[in-house]
Amino acid sequence: MAAYILRRLVQSALILLGVSFITFVLLYVLPADPVRQIAGRSATAATVESIRQQLGLDQPFLVQYGNYLWNLVQGDFGRSYLQKTEVAELLVSRLPATLLLLVAAIGCELLIGLPLGIIAALNRGKAIDNGLMLTSFLTVSAPQFVVALLLLFVFAVKLGWFPIGGYGTFAHLVLPALTLGILGSGWYSRIMRSSMVDVLRADFIRTARAKGLGRRKVILGHALPNAILPIIAMIGIDIGLFMSGIVVVESVFGWPGIGQLAWQAIQRVDIPIIMGVTLVSACGIVIGNLIADLISPLIDPRIKLR
């Protein structure tokens, strides 16, 4: 186990190194010139050159990348081109909002998805099952921004129950979390349904029924604890999905997390911030997958660590 974890950690570090390299290459070859953005349109050629030198952008690619990595291992993500702040500081100040949204969103997904999956499994083949599965298809096919705008329109504009955007109170959290919760619930309900269907067919359920346990006890006491196991591994993967989709929901709701930070940085070609957010997101994905892989054998001994 320890050897496996160690190997996976090394692998993860290599993957992050690869992500940093590819992102750096992409940003290096990009046609938009960050120096022009900083200097402004009226800057003279000499000013542009001196800024380029200041930022070290006149150096060869590998030297730039080497410098970046060297600073990175010391915890230095570089300095934002435009905000003149340390990227690490920006990330640290923005991360709590994103993490809060992450927890709330996954909570919403589970709260909506699991009961629907269980109800569908218990009514397999009936109209309610078909209806719920169509619903789960609908939620996974819905564009994030449309759901976000729909919730805003109904609950913020028309009903006025929640603020239209921003950050600070519980009320601000509800709509963004619900948006992600509705969208993600489809996956959970489908996995929950198929897992529950499998478990309900198992011999130990028949035994439990045979010894005269009530339906409620069989389902809640015996079937559910077994059927819920795949969900736990799914949460790990979900963290990765969340990290990659955070930009849209944060910009629609004006949620001050790293997704919004990334979007603002992309529009201004603020490369150090883009690099920082990409790396943090990739970290989230790698950690999420690691959790999923480590948990799977613990909950199902038939899965072996490889």
Next chain:
Amino acid sequence: MADASIPPEPLIVPESGPSVLHQLAQRKLALLGLLIILICVGGAIFAKWLAPFDPFEQFFDGLTIEGAPLPPNAAFWFGTDLLGRDLFSRILYGAQTSLLIGLVANGAALFIGTLVGVTAGYFRGMIGAVLMRFTDLMMAFPALLLAICLAAIFSPSLWIVAMVIAFVNWVQTARVIFTQTSSLAERDYIAAEKTLGAGHGRILFKHILPHLIPTLIVWGTLGISTTVLLEATLSFLGIGVQPPVPSWGNIIFENQTYFQSAPWLVFIPGAAILLLALAFNLVGDALRDILDPTQQGRD
């Protein structure tokens, strides 16, 4: 030459039951999906004749006296947008953009995924290892962030958007195809072919690729749904297909600031995106049930 001695294999794994299309038609949800796809494709192809108005024309009577867009009415079925253009016509022409990008981007993603997966799964060795490690790496990339980054940086056009989507979407296909190819390459009949002196080309095109077709059909269909959503998201952020060319995503982008007073401008194109993505998901899921033998008997 071994050609004469071995009869060519049938292209698709022989189905003992009714044809795929027949099985598809028996599933209500798949049928619903097919219907939606047909309507969208028909609308896109015949947009020129079906559209009641020119999608670019800004109608004088398409705005109220105060200059606000018109809600859905008898003349403008889906209402008008901020510039007084007919929304129904723009939605019809927008279907062209969505479907075109869906086909091109998804086709390219399938092609890259198959190329990488087959190469890695069949030839293995150093190339295979490098390709699959690169695939792992791409899996750890925040895909949407990468797509947004690329689309924003390159001046967006329909083709750039399609290529960006292909660049982030090939990864899943590559993994699935890799697993299948490596298991196929182990089979006895492939070894027999090799003994008979068949070259790589013959084995790949006659014995491996035909077996991958069902998987490619399933992933191809499901992938269009992902592509449609990604294109809409990029266009919604203003870095996808650029106005005035209508795309369902950029219609929402252009009008989103007015979504409180003119909600139809956001929710009608939104519903169109949802329906198209849903349709391909429904059909793809049904195809997976029909074509993938490992899934059978699960429900």
